[in-house]
Amino acid sequence: KLNKKMSNPHVLVIPAPAQGHVIPLLEFSQCLANHGVRVTFVNSEYNHQRVLKSLEGKNNLEEKIRLVSIPDGMEPWEDRNELGNKLKKILQVMPGKLEELIEEINEKEDEKIDCFIADAYMGWTMRIAEKMKLRRGVVWPSSAASVALCFRIPKLIDDGIISSDGTPIRKQMIELAPNMPVINSADVFWARLGDLTRQKIFFDYLSENMQGMRVADFQFCNSTYDLEPAAFTVAPKVLPIGPLLASNRLGNSTGYFWPEDSTCLEWLEQQQPNSVIYVAFGSSTVFEKIKFQELALGLELSNRPFLWVVRSDITNEANGAYPDGFQERVATRGKIIGWAPQQKVLSHPSISCFLSHCGWNSTMEGVSNGVPFLCWPYFAEQFLNESYICDVWKVGLKLDRNESGIFTREEIKNKVDQMFRDQNYKARALELKEKALSSVREEIKKSVQRNKQSICSGITLSCTRPYNTHAGVSQWLVKHGFTITLSNTEYNHRQVMNILEEKNYVLDQIHLISIPDGLETWEDRSELGKLTESLMRVMPRKRKELIKDSNARETHENITYVIADGNIEQGIKVAEKLNIQSAAFWPAAAAVLALNCIQCTRLIDDESIIVMVIPYTSSRTLSPAG
Template identity: 65%
Template sequence: MGKPHVVAIPYPAQGHVIPLMELSQCLVKHGFKVTFVNTEYNHRRVMNALAEQDYFGDQISLVSIPDGMEHWEDRNELVKLTKAIFEVMPGKLEDLIDRINASEDEKITCIIADETMGWALEVAEKMKIRRVAFWPASAALLTSLFSIQKLIDDGIIDSNGTPLKNQMIQLASAMPAMNSANLIWTCVGDLTTQKIIVDVSIKNNNAVKVADWILCNSAHDFEPGAFTLAPKILPIGPLLAGSREGDSVGHFWPEDSNCLKWLDQQPLKSVIYPIPRISIGLEISCRPFLWAVRPDITSDTNAYPEGFQERVATRGQMVEWAPQQKVLSHPSIACFLSHCGWNSTMEGVANGVPFLCWPYFADQFLNESYITDVWKVGLTFNRNESGIIMREEIKNKVEQVLSDENITARAAEFKEKAMKSVREGGYSSKNFNNFIAWMKA
């Protein structure tokens, strides 16, 4: 009998591709073969970013199918991308599975699909293949998507997802409170985009009912309220916290590892690792910093203020795309100034790094609530009456987070929770081992 053969299909965005690749690498360690299916557009980006083209050998096969858009069209146009995916990708996935099953000894035994790609689970059901939904973000976010119909029935949002009034809502007592204005579908742009996210989420809620498992890149101790509210969601993370000794892969841009040599020269816990848009605050903080600004941002001539790079040359290191897991585990890192995407949140928490939070999109506001209100491992910035975060506010919060021993202690405590969850006998480890046993049965 050949190896169990899994098809893994992420949603076509960076924050979805990386964690599913992490899971795929874990499966390979347990004797699985994985065919990893990106869209053609993202497949090219991943292959261009891989330092070694044969990185995976024959363990993970990187393949692609069309997303239904022309190569020159903007994948940030969510409405157009979503419609194209639904029209084109189900048929292309079926064709791919038929080709694999016709030509290989190791036939497809399971499809692991991003929960937002619920149509792939329906393809698996139609083809009588085992079905697993993978959720790369917080369980709290998934429970909020599962609760859309209830939120409509309770008069909190209308059928388009628009909040009927501005209020704080809490799905369960042990979960973070959410501002109705910051629900994920209200934070992504115009009303048309909001409506399609709500509609697709309701479709996915139905599609996921055919899944044998719903796996989540989180830890039970991080959000027990969410896992109690939705017990079918099983945490197996943080996947990065001990999943492998190698590099994180699946990135859309090549990583610049030279910054690790620069970190080696900095004092213990002295360096701020930030996201964009905070240049002036960094400058007046007088602290050393490592700043990763994505290539699609640095191509903009306004990425840095005039003369900024020269003024901070002795204590600032700017790179396009950093090996973030290695950076956050480096002993020189003192805090992480983050937009609070879930991958970054898991990487920071699993490495015991205090946060400064600057959310602006999608689930980042919910993740900020976990970081600042529930886990208490970081601080957020206050905005002035015009909604602007001033440079002095950045400087003051940097000093505050670096000097707060309670935050440092809580960060160390949550690092241990992360490690404990993935160790043998830990909550995530048990779930993962049960899943592996089911896959091999």
């Protein structure tokens, strides 16, 4: 889909200006580049310089990806943790600068951008992509559960659970689907940002960006179907492309803002297997002094080896954050560094557990290395991720706060002891690791290839019923020289794609596409009457638009024939309106066809059945014996 005229399409990628967003988007860009796609990666000027500094002498990233920058509207000394000012400046400055950059690139005929991919938290960029007539993709950098929750925001407002500004107004447990984390309405991630002002600013920004995600041609998520099957069912249009980790490329680190201290790897080599507590809280967590000191004293009280990442800005105290004498007392069994090569650390055999803030990148890194968690969420969706870790996957323990909202040193020590005693957490973490990594490379490869190839459609088939028979007909036609577009409902399309990817199966010369069935993702499709009414109301128009759009593109072969499921009369009618030849395909037994369709009028005329299809107690022979 990305390719128009060139053999190597050109994609522009822009992350939100935060490390937890830059890392997965840069990793996704590398996946694209490894499959022949040219990538221009647009960072804020501030973060661009930090990324370049972290990459010095490490790899040849810029040989595959062009790194460029635009201003975010803030001066270097301004506080980028001050959310209101940051978002205001971004919206004032970055749209115009981004548009100028695209125009500058497109001035060169052989450099023209074919597709625009943005972080979901930069959803406002979709307007620019639309203005410049570019295909649009959005990457949600967190869990599928969190994006599913965002898609449900209008219903949460209608049901009176949250107000129009996102404030929880009714206490209720929210379960989007079975086997998904149950969310307390007070813990929706936009309400866990520290104060009401920040919450309202962020919720307005989030709501605008979700509009951008809805209109995107592609919706991607940094997760896998195996980890979140229920969430991807709730959000079937979202394609899993995760986990987007540098560890997928043999440990190369990209996108970090702090210099890594690799001496910790030498230190780990000196430790016993499965003995070290790894402690890290990402790039944004800031501790009050009392909480920081309780953490330090809890690690000391555990009497176990630990590797602790302490950023220079991790506390709100300029000096004296550590308890008196702490560093001297733990010097023989604890190592404290400014930043770690986290994937390499988590893959080291000496690591026993991960005391984490439960950011999504850290969660995926821990899961992908089979490491169980001690959970200390700080803000936003980290509480949702904690629920996945502890309640759904069961690979971690929650720390319990005291009446003052503090994790005490005794609580930290007790949960560490429990983790070391119960090896079931480690066993489950290793099982989850296999799920997370089993299809990473193939899933990314297939997603890239599907979106890179142009569509060539000689025949379109329509189906809403079981998929296997329609795929069989399609494959038979392919063997006889036809090119096929197989259309499904968006809901069923997602299930089909997941099965194909799970089985590592590729449909050669068959292009799978989808159209909406008119129901929301959470509506019950087992209610046959409601589903049928919706299909008849929505799908004819969408199917007509699909065929007309396909035939209008110069790079596509025109659709010359429509084959529709025998239960979808509208497909035949659409073909007739467009002057395209058509045929009906009955996917069940001929006897059922004879009874349901051919003999139905005769049975009504003979009063064997009434028009409500309530059978009378009489028998009827449709044909001679046999």
